Amino acid sequence: MITIILIASSITVAICLAYFLVQHKLQSARDGEYDRINNGCWSTNRRGEGSKMALRIHQARIAKWAGFGMNKEEAIYWDSRKDSKGEIISNKYNYRIEGNDPDTRWWCLTVNLDGFFIPNKYKRYSFSKNDVKRENDGSWIIKLSTIEQPGNWIPLGDQNGRIKLILRCYNPNSSMVENRENTFLPQISRED
Numbered sequence: 298m299i300t301i302i303l304i305a306s307s308i309t310v311a312i313c314l315a316y317f318l319v320q321h322k323l324q325s326a327r328d329g330e331y332d333r334i335n336n337g338c339w340s341t342n343r344r345g346e347g348s349k350m351a352l353r354i355h356q357a358r359i360a361k362w363a364g365f366g367m368n369k370e371e372a373i374y375w376d377s378r379k380d381s382k383g384e385i386i387s388n389k390y391n392y393r394i395e396g397n398d399p400d401t402r403w404w405c406l407t408v409n410l411d412g413f414f415i416p417n418k419y420k421r422y423s424f425s426k427n428d429v430k431r432e433n434d435g436s437w438i439i440k441l442s443t444i445e446q447p448g449n450w451i452p453l454g455d456q457n458g459r460i461k462l463i464l465r466c467y468n469p470n471s472s473m474v475e476n477r478e479n480t481f482l483p484q485i486s487r488e489d
Contacts, residue, residue: 334477338383338485339375339464341477370474373401375464380485386460388453391442394462396483397435398426402468406483408441408451410458417452424449439483 333340379385380392398404407423408415414422429437430449440446443453453460464482466473473480 336375336478336480336482338377338379338381339482340377341373341375371468373466373469373473373477375466375482377462377464377485378459380487382487384487386441386462386485388443388455388457388460391440391444391446391488393486393488394439394441394483395486396437397481399464399466399482400470400473400480401466402470403427404467405465406439407463407465408453409461409463410454410456412461415452415454415456415460417454419452421451423451 333342377386386392394406403426405423405425409422424437424439429439431437437449439449439451441451441453443455445452462485
C-alpha cells in the first residue's frame, strides 16, 4: 500500500512540475525572451510566427494566444512594450508614434493591455495604412494618451497593466523580410 501511495505521489509531483515548466516556457515565449530580432524598441520572431521553422514553444504560444500566425513572407508582427529610449510604456504618460509607411503592402498598428484591446468609449484601438491621417510629406503621427488628442489618437485607458504596441506588416517587401534588423520602423517617443 505504501508503494502505491509513493508512486501516486511521485506521479502527481511530476505532473505538477511539468505543468509549471510548460507555463513558464509559454510565458517566456509570450514575452519574447528568445529567438527574437530586435530593431530599436521593436522586436519580432526570428523565424516568423506561422512558419513551420518556428520553435515548438512559439507554435504553442501562437496556438494559445493568437490562434494562428503567418509566415514571415506573408506577415511580420512587430511588437514593443518600450519607447525608443527603452522606458516601459505606461498610461501615466503621453506618447507619439511617428513614422512613414513600413516597406510592406499594408500595415496596422494596434495597442493592447494585457493581451486585449483597451476598453474606451470611442471604440478606437488601431490605425492602418488606409485610415491614418497623414502629414503633408506623407508621414504620420499617432498619439497615445489617456486624454483625448486631436488627429490620430488611441486612448490608453485608466487601467494598470502591460501595454503593448503591435505593428502588423502584411505582404512585406523582400527588403523587410531579409533585413529586419535595419528596416525603418516608427519611433515611439514619450511626451513630457
